[in-house]
Amino acid sequence: MNKASLVLFGLGFAILSYWYALSEPRHLATLTQKLVKQDGTDDFGDPLPDKWVDVFEPGLDIYGGASATCFIVGGVLFVIARRRKTA
Amino acid sequence: MKFNVLIFSAASILMGLSPVLAQPTTIKFKGNIQFISDAPMERIEGTAPATGEFNIDKQSLGSITGKASVSVAGMKTGNDQRDEHLRSDTWLDEKQFPEITFVIKSASANGELKKDKDVSTGTVTLNGDLSLHGVTKSISTKADVKWKGDKYKIMSKFQVKLADYKVEGATGIVGSKVGKTIDITVSLRGKGN
Numbered sequence: 001m002n003k004a005s006l007v008l009f010g011l012g013f014a015i016l017s018y019w020y021a022l023s024e025p026r027h028l029a030t031l032t033q034k035l036v037k038q039d040g041t042d043d044f045g046d047p048l049p050d051k052w053v054d055v056f057e058p059g060l061d062i063y064g065g066a067s068a069t070c071f072i073v074g075g076v077l078f079v080i081a082r083r084r085k086t087a
Numbered sequence: 088m089k090f091n092v093l094i095f096s097a098a099s100i101l102m103g104l105s106p107v108l109a110q111p112t113t114i115k116f117k118g119n120i121q122f123i124s125d126a127p128m129e130r131i132e133g134t135a136p137a138t139g140e141f142n143i144d145k146q147s148l149g150s151i152t153g154k155a156s157v158s159v160a161g162m163k164t165g166n167d168q169r170d171e172h173l174r175s176d177t178w179l180d181e182k183q184f185p186e187i188t189f190v191i192k193s194a195s196a197n198g199e200l201k202k203d204k205d206v207s208t209g210t211v212t213l214n215g216d217l218s219l220h221g222v223t224k225s226i227s228t229k230a231d232v233k234w235k236g237d238k239y240k241i242m243s244k245f246q247v248k249l250a251d252y253k254v255e256g257a258t259g260i261v262g263s264k265v266g267k268t269i270d271i272t273v274s275l276r277g278k279g280n
Contacts (some may be wrong), residue, residue: 026128033165035121035132041143044233044240047273049255050121052163059166 001083008074012067019063027059111144111152114239114279120157133164133173139275140195141191143239143261146230147197148209155275157187180204191215194202197229207237213243219252230273243273 019026034055038048116139124131124222159181162173170226174181197210209232217226230243247269 026129029166029169031165032167033163035134035165042240043238044235045203046233046240046242049119050132050134052165055165 001078005074005078005081008070008077012070012074015063015067015070018059019067023058025057027057028061030059030062031055031057044047111142111150112279113140113142114277115140116239116241116275116277117153118273118275121272121274122191125270126267131164131169133162135159135163135187136161137273139241141241141277143279145207145234147196148200148211149194149210151194151213151232152191154188154190155273156189159185159187162233178254179220184219187217187219189213189215189217189226189257192225204231208233217247219247220254222252224251237278239277239279241275241277244271246270259277 021027032054033052034057035050037052040048043047116137118137118139119134120137121134121135122187135157137155137157137197139153141151141154142156143153144150158211159179162170162179164170164173168231173179179187184242191213193214194211197212201208209234211230213230214225214227216223226245228243228245230241233240233242249269
């Protein structure tokens with residue numbers, strides 16, 4: 001296996017592992033908005049309702065896409081290198 | 088003189104009966120629902136705008152009647168594509184069933200009214216029909232009715248089992264990230280006398 005393929009396969013695996021084991025919170029779908037608690041109380045003395053704020057928390061749709069790209073490019077490079085070797 | 092006595096007597100009787108004769112006030116409410124789907128793969132939190140119209144008699148909360156509606160089109164979970172899926176015919180089918188409604192059929196007051204500073208709070212058990220995805224089921228939920236001057240607030244928490252309302256959703260990884268039971272918190276505010 002050539003070096004570039006090996007690196008790309010490793011990168012693809014690393015990206016997926018990062019999403020699964022380290023990304024917190026772990027999402028399947030990328031969040032562009034998120035509900036956050038607000039400090040304070042309303043005029044009835046109840047906590048204020050959660051509020052939508054803009055965020056960018058990537059999910060498996062992005063991590064998975066990046067990882068799949070690495071695997072596909074790595075695979076193509078692997079096949080090209082193998083063909084060159086046999087030619 | 089006789090006429091004055093008659094008027095005075097009638098007024099006294101009416102004043103004495105006023106708590107009994109108190110008319111419920113029709114109040115329009117606005118607010119939202121917050122829903123949480125806790126599945127093994129992912130916890131999804133979202134909101135949807137809600138409106139309601141309730142007849143409330145402060146002296147007798149058990150006589151509350153009315154209806155609340157939630158707009159399926161306004162449902163939001165923080166991911167546009169997921170929101171589209173939620174509204175699609177795979178899940179809630181917004182085109183065919185644009186609203187989720189709850190109509191109160193009966194109610195009973197639980198315990199005494201509480202008064203903290205100028206906020207009065209009463210707890211009621213609401214029995215009614217919840218219509219979701221074209222299926223209507225009777226449910227029972229506790230609700231807090233609060234008022235302060237002419238401002239009112241109704242809050243309630245309950246759970247909805249998607250299978251009860253024939254919301255089957257997608258299979259595979261997409262379906263598995265939605266919990267089978269959804270926790271719903273309703274918070275509505277209104278103004279009236």
